[in-house]
Amino acid sequence: MAYEEVKIKTPLLLRVLPVASILAFFGAWQLIISLGIIPTTMLASPSQVISIFIEKLSEPNPDGAVLWVHAWTSIQEAFTGYLLALLIGIPLGLLMGWFSVAEGLARPIFEIIRPIPPIAWIPLTIFWFGIGISGKVFIIWLGGIVPCVINSFAGVRMTNPTLIQMARTYGATDWQIFTKLCIPSALPMVFGALQIALAYCWTTLVAAELLAADTGLGYLITMGRRLAMPDLVVLGMIMVGLTGAVIGVVIDWVEKRLLAGIRR
Amino acid sequence: MNTIANEVQVQVRERSPLSIWRVLKNRWFLHAVSMIAFFAIWDYVAINRFLGSALARPYEVSLQLADMMVNPIAGKGLFGHIWASTQRILIGFAIGAVLATPLGLLMALNRYINAVVKPVFDLIKPMPPIAWISIAILWFGIGEPSKVFIIVIGTFVPCLLNAYNGVRLIEPQLYDVVRMLGGNRRDEILHVCFPAAFPAIFAGLQISLSAAWTCVLAAELVSARSGLGFITLLGMTLSRPALIVGGMVVIAIVAWLTTLLVTGLEKVLCPWKRELQTA
Numbered sequence: 423m424a425y426e427e428v429k430i431k432t433p434l435l436l437r438v439l440p441v442a443s444i445l446a447f448f449g450a451w452q453l454i455i456s457l458g459i460i461p462t463t464m465l466a467s468p469s470q471v472i473s474i475f476i477e478k479l480s481e482p483n484p485d486g487a488v489l490w491v492h493a494w495t496s497i498q499e500a501f502t503g504y505l506l507a508l509l510i511g512i513p514l515g516l517l518m519g520w521f522s523v524a525e526g527l528a529r530p531i532f533e534i535i536r537p538i539p540p541i542a543w544i545p546l547t548i549f550w551f552g553i554g555i556s557g558k559v560f561i562i563w564l565g566g567i568v569p570c571v572i573n574s575f576a577g578v579r580m581t582n583p584t585l586i587q588m589a590r591t592y593g594a595t596d597w598q599i600f601t602k603l604c605i606p607s608a609l610p611m612v613f614g615a616l617q618i619a620l621a622y623c624w625t626t627l628v629a630a631e632l633l634a635a636d637t638g639l640g641y642l643i644t645m646g647r648r649l650a651m652p653d654l655v656v657l658g659m660i661m662v663g664l665t666g667a668v669i670g671v672v673i674d675w676v677e678k679r680l681l682a683g684i685r686r
Numbered sequence: 687m688n689t690i691a692n693e694v695q696v697q698v699r700e701r702s703p704l705s706i707w708r709v710l711k712n713r714w715f716l717h718a719v720s721m722i723a724f725f726a727i728w729d730y731v732a733i734n735r736f737l738g739s740a741l742a743r744p745y746e747v748s749l750q751l752a753d754m755m756v757n758p759i760a761g762k763g764l765f766g767h768i769w770a771s772t773q774r775i776l777i778g779f780a781i782g783a784v785l786a787t788p789l790g791l792l793m794a795l796n797r798y799i800n801a802v803v804k805p806v807f808d809l810i811k812p813m814p815p816i817a818w819i820s821i822a823i824l825w826f827g828i829g830e831p832s833k834v835f836i837i838v839i840g841t842f843v844p845c846l847l848n849a850y851n852g853v854r855l856i857e858p859q860l861y862d863v864v865r866m867l868g869g870n871r872r873d874e875i876l877h878v879c880f881p882a883a884f885p886a887i888f889a890g891l892q893i894s895l896s897a898a899w900t901c902v903l904a905a906e907l908v909s910a911r912s913g914l915g916f917i918t919l920l921g922m923t924l925s926r927p928a929l930i931v932g933g934m935v936v937i938a939i940v941a942w943l944t945t946l947l948v949t950g951l952e953k954v955l956c957p958w959k960r961e962l963q964t965a
Contacts, residue, residue, distance in 0.1 A: 439801035447806045464824055526716025531724050537942040538934055539900040541816075542915070544907060545922035545930050550741075625814035629904045632819060640817070647820035655820045663813035670812070 466653035471660065474653045485645040485654070487637050492658075493665060495637045496627060499555055503562025504623045510563075511570025511619070512612055518571070519578025519608070520600045532571060540565035540622075541629045553634035558627065565626035566619040573615035577608025613677045620673055624666045639665070742928035747935065750928040754936075759929075760920065762912055768940055770912040774830065774905075775898045778837025782894065786842045787887060790849025794883075795875065807846065815840035815897065816904045823909065833905040840901035841894035848890025852883035884956050892948050899941050914940070 448468050454460050455467035462470075478489040487495075517524040518532075540561050551557030581604050589599045631640025639662050646654030709715055725744050732743040742750070754764040762770070793800045818839050819832075826832035860878045869877065906915025914937050921929030 436797060436801050439798065440805045443802045444805045444809075447809070465821075522713065523711060523716060526711075526713045527720045530717045530720050534724070534938070537945065538938045539896075539903055539941070541900055541903045541907065542918060542934050542937050545918045546741075546927070546934070548922060549927065549930070625816060625900070628814045629816045629900075632816065632904070633907055643817060643820045647823055650824070652821070652824055655824065659813055659817045659821065662817045663809075666814070667812040 462652070463650060464652060466656050470653045471656050474657055478657065484649055484651075485642055489642075489657075489661070492637055492639050492642050493661060496631065496639045496662075497665065497669075499558045499630075499638065500562060500623050500627045502555075503559045503627075504566050504620060506559065506563045507566030507570055507619055507623070508616070511567040512574045512615070515571040515574030516578055516600075516605060516608060516612075519575045520596075520604050535564075536568055540626045544630060544633050548634050553636065557634065558630040561630045562623045562626050565622040569618040569622060570612075570615045573611045573618070574608055577611030578604045580611065581607045610681065613681055616677065617670070617673055620669060621666075624662075624669070628662055742931050746928045747931045750926075750932040751935065754917075754932060759917060760911065764936070767913055767917055768936065771902050771906065771914045772940070774833050774902050774913070775837060775895075778834040778901070779841050779895060779898050781834070782838040782841030782898075783845050783891060785838075786845035787849045787890070790846040791853060791879075791883070793846075794850045794853035795879065811843055811847075815843070815901050819905060819908055822905075828909040833902065833910070836905050837898045837901045840897040844893040844897060845887075845890045848886050848893070849883065852886025852890070853879050855886070856882045888952050888956060892945070892952075895944060895948060896941070899937075899944075903937070 452467050452469065455462060455465060455470075466474075475489070480488060482488050482491075485492075514524075514528060518528050519525075543561055543564055547557040547560050551560060585603055585607075586599055589603055594602070627638075628640040628643075631638040632644050635641040635644075639658055642661070643655050643658035646652070646656075646658055728741075729743050729745075732741040732746075735741075751764075757763075759767070789803065793803055815836055818836055822832040822835045826835060856878065860882060861874055864874050864878050902913065903915040906913040907919050910916040910919075914933055917936070918930050918933035921927065921931075921933060
């Protein structure tokens with residue numbers, strides 16, 4: 423061995439502190455409720471949340487569905503909207519990046535719709551689609567399509583101009599340059615969009631369900647508030663956070679697999 | 687003619703003859719076509735009621751907007767509602783940014799603070815701010831504090847993340863340079879960390895401003911008596927599509943103006959930011 427491996431030792435304190443901090447967080451949360459500093463009508467303790475979690479696994483009352491039905495409805499809505507956003511947004515962004523006609527036609531409409539937060543569409547969509555799944559999918563689609571278009575557009579625009587000039591010199595047509603050069607070089611940006619769009623979709627989903635739904639995790643939170651049951655609210659929040667985090671990890675893993683060869 | 691060092695570049699501007707094809711491919715012509723088509727289709731869909739009676743014609747929306755300028759809605763004029771929303775955003779945004787940015791910097795600069803705060807932050811991070819609305823209402827009632835609280839949560843996460851990553855992703859060579867020139871830890875922080883992290887911090891502020899817009903609308907849609915979200919919701923309750931679309935138009939304009947303001951501010955405050963020009 424030409425070199426010696428250097429081991430950098432993390433101090434014991436640094437390894438203990440994160441665990442201690444988590445424990446202290448939950449301990450303090452449990453304590454302020456057990457000691458009655460914050461009344462149970464305002465916040466549920468961790469132990470109450472765990473007990474209602476176990477109860478909700480099999481008990482549909484008081485909000486009409488067991489926990490996994492809520493979670494499944496939310497995931498279904500989020501993924502339908504997300505996939506539609508990818509299917510329309512990514513090709514649109516790629517085309518806008520390379521063909522000036524596509525950009526000239528699509529850019530103004532996109533710029534009009536972009537500054538409106540998807541949540542502002544909720545009243546209009548309730549009018550159009552009612553409170554069923556299609557309205558929520560529409561709102562989630564609006565939330566997801568913006569990052570898809572922007573990232574794939576920027577990805578194509580970032581293609582190395584030297585490569586394009588070289589392809590031209592060798593007699594490639596516009597379409598060949600687009601498919602053989604611009605799309606592969608835009609892929610890392612497009613995959614960046616997958617993550618951003620998913621985060622947007624998930625946030626938008628909760629908003630859509632808060633206002634109009636009869637199942638779903640956002641609806642669970644709303645019902646918890648209407649019934650003044652903080653344990654239900656906190657359970658809903660934790661489930662939303664947890665599901666979002668799990669989906670994020672899965673997407674990250676898929677991205678690493680697909681991009682293994684072309685990461686820059 | 688531009689001269690770079692001893693090289694002479696002559697710019698040649700090609701002038702091809704005016705043809706129909708060139709006019710058709712002109713960018714402004716295409717923009718105009720697309721705008722006209724957009725409003726024409728909107729008008730057509732609204733007149734023929736493809737979406738039920740729930741879409742107002744562009745003409746009706748502009749009438750409604752003109753009417754809102756003059757006649758107050760629910761006790762407040764149009765600018766009163768705009769100010770109500772903006773005020774909530776400004777208060778929440780200020781609190782969130784002032785709390786989160788220093789905390790993010792401290793986390794990046796001191797690993798003990800990082801070890802304490804990071805695990806708890808990672809627990810809270812994946813929850814969308816909108817999921818906090820219900821608990822905020824339980825805590826603060828339906829008044830102003832609950833709306834401001836949601837905006838604080840919404841701005842906190844992107845501000846903290848960007849300040850933290852902004853410092854952590856600084857090129858290590860920059861530190862080496864300061865150390866070679868005889869700088870100590872204080873010089874490192876003052877002359878490397880802050881200037882190098884500033885663009886990232888500013889990007890965080892931009893992201894959190896748009897997050898704040900989303901939050902304030904969600905909060906106003908759930909419960910409010912003023913604000914732009916309230917106007918659209920009122921349009922829904924009164925079955926007046928023109929009011930909904932008018933509210934959305936105002937939201938788009940105000941959100942666009944704030945983005946413009948922040949981008950302009952960035953150009954003034956951190957001219958050393960090198961950004962890729964995409965447009």
